[in-house]
Amino acid sequence: MVALTAGRNTPARYDGVEHHPVKGGVTIFAGAIVALDAAGWAMPGQPGVGLIAVGRAEHAASAVTNGERNVRVRRGTFQFANSASTDAITRAEIGDPAYVVDDQTVAKTNGSGARSVAGIIRDVDAQGVWIEF
Numbered sequence: 398m399v400a401l402t403a404g405r406n407t408p409a410r411y412d413g414v415e416h417h418p419v420k421g422g423v424t425i426f427a428g429a430i431v432a433l434d435a436a437g438w439a440m441p442g443q444p445g446v447g448l449i450a451v452g453r454a455e456h457a458a459s460a461v462t463n464g465e466r467n468v469r470v471r472r473g474t475f476q477f478a479n480s481a482s483t484d485a486i487t488r489a490e491i492g493d494p495a496y497v498v499d500d501q502t503v504a505k506t507n508g509s510g511a512r513s514v515a516g517i518i519r520d521v522d523a524q525g526v527w528i529e530f
Contacts, residue, residue, distance in 0.1 A: 413472035415451065418464035429454045429500035430477065430515060431470045439468050441500035448513040450497055452530040474519050474529040480504035486526045490518050495528050503528055 417431065420438030425431060430442030433449045439458075442450060453475045458468035479485050484504040486495060495503040496512035503515045503526050520527035 416467045419460035421463040424459040442497040450515045476525045478502040
């Protein structure tokens with residue numbers, strides 16, 4: 398590569414927004430926790446070992462085949478539903494990892510190894526749990 402001799406329109410990514418190809422046969426709803434499977438396909442958050450939570454879906458996306466559509470995902474801190482009973486997150490867990498129960502719910506435990514990390518617990522209030530991706 399040689400040095401520029403004129404202006405260039407340099408591609409950029411802003412504000413923690415990513416685009417990921419959607420796994421075939423799934424629908425991701427706007428506002429859902431988005432996870433990547435071992436092959437890097439985006440899917441709704443769900444129990445599973447080895448899934449990587451990457452953020453919140455900015456819009457709905459469905460795909461019949463792998464990669465047919467992309468979903469726009471934003472990183473940041475978002476509020477999700479709290480799990481129930483002994484798996485409910487309390488203020489005592491702020492700073493700990495939260496674990497994915499489904500595409501809108503998080504828990505304080507990994508469900509005996511069946512759940513992947515959603516993100517870091519940043520706050521807990523009457524409406525839910527604030528998770529940072």
